[in-house]
Amino acid sequence: MDQLKTPHSHPGCTFSSVLVVGAGLAGVAAALAAAEADAQVAIACAGRLFGGSSFRPTTWGLGLVAPDGPEDEDDLARTIVDVGGGVADEALVNSFVGGIAPAVAWLESRGVRLKRPDNPGEREFVPCFDHKHRRWYGLEREPVEAALGKRIADLGITVHSDWELLDIRPAGDQAAGAGGFSALFLDAASGRPQTVSCRSIVLATGGSGGLFERHLGAAEDTGAGHACALRLGARLTNMEFMQIMPGLVGRGQGTVFNEKVFRWTQLLDEAGTDAVAPFAKALGATTGEVMGARSGHGPFTSRLISRAADMALDAAGPQGLRANVRLPEGTALPEFARTYFQWLWETRGVSADDEMRVAPFAHANNGGIAIDERGSTGVEGLFACGECTGGMHGADRLGGLSSANCLVFGLRAGKEAARHAAKNSTATRPSLPEAWRPLLSQEPADKRVAREALQHVRSIMERACMIDRSEAALAEAHRQLTEMREAVEHATRVESLQIANLATAALAVVDAARARTESLGSHHRTDGEDGDSR
Structure with missing residues (x-):
């Protein structure tokens, strides 16, 4: 005791x-x-x-x-x-x-x-x-x-x-x-x-x-x-x-897209054409080979040919690509995917037969x-x-x-x-x-200040640290985040601590990404060496 x-x-x-x-x-x-x-x-x-x-x-x-x-x-x-x-x-x-x-x-x-x-x-x-x-x-x-x-x-x-x-x-x-x-x-x-x-x-x-x-x-x-x-x-x-995962936009917004069905999925642009094909061709692969490989893992990786699918999704922007799951006749959804789509229908009203939209989302560290x-x-x-x-x-x-x-x-x-x-x-x-004593007698924290600071950090990180990363984008992110942290370094408000934490955490990601100039796994440098394409 x-x-x-x-x-x-x-x-x-x-x-x-x-x-x-x-x-x-x-x-x-x-x-x-x-x-x-x-x-x-x-x-x-x-x-x-x-x-x-x-x-x-x-x-x-x-x-x-x-x-x-x-x-x-x-x-x-x-x-x-x-x-x-x-x-x-x-x-x-x-x-x-x-x-x-x-x-x-x-x-x-x-x-x-x-x-x-x-x-x-x-x-x-x-x-x-x-x-x-x-x-x-x-x-x-x-x-x-x-x-x-x-x-x-x-x-x-x-x-x-x-x-x-x-x-x-x-x-x-x-x-x-x-x-x-x-x-x-x-x-x-x-x-x-x-x-x-x-x-x-x-x-x-x-x-x-x-x-x-x-x-x-x-x-x-x-x-x-x-x-x-x-x-x-x-x-x-x-x-x-950091894991970058495919997720739904529009209907079912912010839910994971089950990667197990990628091998039966068409990713289409607004014109209805195969959006993966040009990225697959650049790697010497076909769309079928890319989508088959992409079914083997949820997060993006720079080391496999499956990265062509993620690059196509990333290039489409926040609206993502149209995703149609088309099983061959006589093929049933496997148990793992069946559990997911049952949950998706019951909670989001989206079925495996519906056209979905898919985009990259930040997921887990x-x-x-x-x-x-x-x-x-x-x-x-x-x-x-x-x-x-x-x-x-x-x-x-x-x-x-x-x-x-x-x-x-x-x-x-x-x-x-x-x-x-x-x-x-x-x-x-x-x-x-x-x-901390001055903080305890202040007026309640202004939620708007922290909310606006978080949105600013999110826009910085979205530009610099999603799938495509480069020294130019990362250096600019480092500059903006450093300025943000230094601006509240000597402040004595609760909101200042919130902003300092946001900037410090974001800088930890940005600076690590700058230091690793080669692509490796979930870290993809567009200006560095290509990842292992095994």
Whole structure:
């Protein structure tokens, strides 16, 4: 039990031995693991509990991939490193793969019903970019929320919904994390700051897809966790690698287009002609070869001939291309695609027979805050998990491993955060940083300021960091974002912290993309060397 000395904080400050920032799959796993280790736990999230990209209704649910038994672990780890283009942390990958089966067992032991395929041998159940079948599970929102929501309530975990992360400071003048942390949030309901002090923090803040105009993940995924981690001395890795996915525009706007049916799909321009053909020809391929290859993975990659389809979509602009799914006579939709189209019809009123429009959307990060096998960032007391982290994936990521990452490192980070908090349980409770005191007496934050700043960042990132990237566009993005951050560097308003976080997170992506001058996986440089076209 945490034995606290008298705090020196303002009346609105609360304390929890472990604070988890984020309430998607990773954040929920971390909070439960910490609470099960007898820590006093609070969750603060920018949206709702069971929010973030994990539970955003852009498709039927989440795929979860595991090795097909212990004998498959070495092959899965080698494949992750190979598909990742050599930029993944091999030791972290090995540890990650070894933790997937125990994480799945933990999930089921907490009452979560996992979906299992009726026809697991169908080619559509081979994970994106993989060369063989693995053990596949489906995570559906309702069973996860029901089982884990009850567990959160039973363990007495405090939840602060609609709290946007603004800043994190180490306690007093001590080294980062040695005496705990104070975290500053903006409460969306009141427009006023709120603070939480804690012994340990777990960042589960998601990726940075929300920095783009067209995005499939949660709108609140704008990289605040990345910005705060950098200020505390943590390191980011592989930030240039972001998944760009095909999504629907118009009817079904903002939902994933199921890539498994690309091999039966025509992508047509406004004149009704094959939009892929010229891009395929430039690679010495046919449209059929390109679309067949494109069915093997959801995200764009620069290393396969399938990139011709994405280049055609990108060239069409925000309105996308017309997509017609035409199965050969006598061919039935495979189970994986059938599940998707049933969901799409029930939730969006779109069927497989309808003409759709498809465009590229920013999706998930393959990189993020660098962590070790325990979820530690290297800053004492600061842990991270889920999509805000990096190292266990590379330039391309196998399908189904994002949810596996959330579980494996969520559980580990939560457990380690509880251990760190217990070890420091007799220390003086962190006090409110002096720099924050003026913020607490100000008028409610002007939502318009942050909204306009976010829209400006999104327009910058859309131009510079989608499929086509070049030094000219990236340098201009760097200039604009640097000016934006410098303009609020010495300001003392809540809105200034919001803008600084947006600019810092966006710069982390832009600067990493500038530094890597060659194409690799999801990172495509139009002015660099071509990706591997295997």
